[in-house]
Amino acid sequence: MSAVPVKPLPPGATLGVMGGGQLGRMFVHAAQQLGYRTAVLDADEASPAGTVSHHHVRTGYLDEAGLSQLAAVAQAITTEFENVPAAALTRLAQHCPVAPGADAVAIAQDRALEKAHFTRCGVPCAPHAVIETPQQLQAVADHLLPGVLKTARLGYDGKGQVRIADREALARAWDELKRVPCVLEKLLPLASECSVVVARGADGEMVHLPVQHNLHRGGILAVTEVVEGRVPEATAKQAIEATRAIAQGLSYVGVLCVEFFLLQDGSLVVNEMAPRPHNSGHWSLDGADVSQFDLQVRAMAGLPLVAPRQHSAAIMLNLLGDLWFAGGREQAPPWREVLALPGAHLHLYGKTEARPGRKMGHLTLTAADAATVRATALRACALLGLEPF
Numbered sequence: 001m002s003a004v005p006v007k008p009l010p011p012g013a014t015l016g017v018m019g020g021g022q023l024g025r026m027f028v029h030a031a032q033q034l035g036y037r038t039a040v041l042d043a044d045e046a047s048p049a050g051t052v053s054h055h056h057v058r059t060g061y062l063d064e065a066g067l068s069q070l071a072a073v074a075q076a077i078t079t080e081f082e083n084v085p086a087a088a089l090t091r092l093a094q095h096c097p098v099a100p101g102a103d104a105v106a107i108a109q110d111r112a113l114e115k116a117h118f119t120r121c122g123v124p125c126a127p128h129a130v131i132e133t134p135q136q137l138q139a140v141a142d143h144l145l146p147g148v149l150k151t152a153r154l155g156y157d158g159k160g161q162v163r164i165a166d167r168e169a170l171a172r173a174w175d176e177l178k179r180v181p182c183v184l185e186k187l188l189p190l191a192s193e194c195s196v197v198v199a200r201g202a203d204g205e206m207v208h209l210p211v212q213h214n215l216h217r218g219g220i221l222a223v224t225e226v227v228e229g230r231v232p233e234a235t236a237k238q239a240i241e242a243t244r245a246i247a248q249g250l251s252y253v254g255v256l257c258v259e260f261f262l263l264q265d266g267s268l269v270v271n272e273m274a275p276r277p278h279n280s281g282h283w284s285l286d287g288a289d290v291s292q293f294d295l296q297v298r299a300m301a302g303l304p305l306v307a308p309r310q311h312s313a314a315i316m317l318n319l320l321g322d323l324w325f326a327g328g329r330e331q332a333p334p335w336r337e338v339l340a341l342p343g344a345h346l347h348l349y350g351k352t353e354a355r356p357g358r359k360m361g362h363l364t365l366t367a368a369d370a371a372t373v374r375a376t377a378l379r380a381c382a383l384l385g386l387e388p389f
Ligand code: ADP
Pocket: 126, 148, 150, 155, 156, 157, 158, 159, 185, 186, 187, 188, 189, 190, 193, 216, 219, 259, 271, 272
């Protein structure tokens, strides 16, 4: 089966998505805006996407009956969750177009394969070593320390990684990570971080969002700024070129996000990629005329990809569950005051239980210029008890 339908899918067709989190929810909203019906596969009864979709298949990702049910209703399928087993996508692709394809997703799921792909595409990544055996652990070169030991698979939001100072700590950390396959990366002197979202169609046509400046706290994205001058022009150009090469090298179809480190010496190093829309691209819902979710729908349905135009300076603040516990007792943040800010776009994902570190929603501030949007974002931070940036 080809990656996308031979003819563009007409409104009324059903688009399927593997995974029912907030990314799936925003995908469903974009699909429904264009008149599509939607189907979500996610085991969670209360999944953010399942609760707003026409169909919700409540099974695990490898459940035969569930996959058959999804394939029976959907005319094209995408994914919102990076760790959907590639085998499930291969199975679905026997019945209908699946974008991105299982091969690309399998590479993005594995840090070792991912780094090999970056290198193949001529894009530099952090010096690293793959550690799967005690011999490989012993053989680690001195210049990789201090470093960050990351599980090759299933890490997210800083989980599954340990910073290590020396060989002794490295051995301890690998034990802690249950000796699963890992990648040891050299700890790099970061000046800042940025990311690029691209969408690629089956015909190889590519469009991208402007480069996003990202601030992480505790391994989790906290703030994304997309304002003029935030990322040096030469760096932005380089990041876009690298992202296009990475997507091209995968013969990718769909939305792909690539994360970069900007080092203190001004050089750009690729960190990782996500085979789906990305938290750092959420601002595009409110600050651009085409969002990353619109692009995901268009790419999988075989519709034209148009270059997004940023119409507003935008800053996105992630709203983690911690906000619900400020002041020592559980209560909702002061939405009324937040919504009184000019250019405030509040997105809540409908999750019933707030937990520290859980992504509950995001707030995008938009304005005509960089100074104004920053001032509003700082006011939002003060209202929400978020650390200023
Ligand atoms: P995740 O899959 O959890 O997002 P990342 O590999 O992107 O994992 O790491 C999360 C964050 O940790 C990065 O955004 C960066 O801030 C920091 N980090 C990761 N690797 C390195 C490194 N090699 N050097 C310095 N900082 C790093």
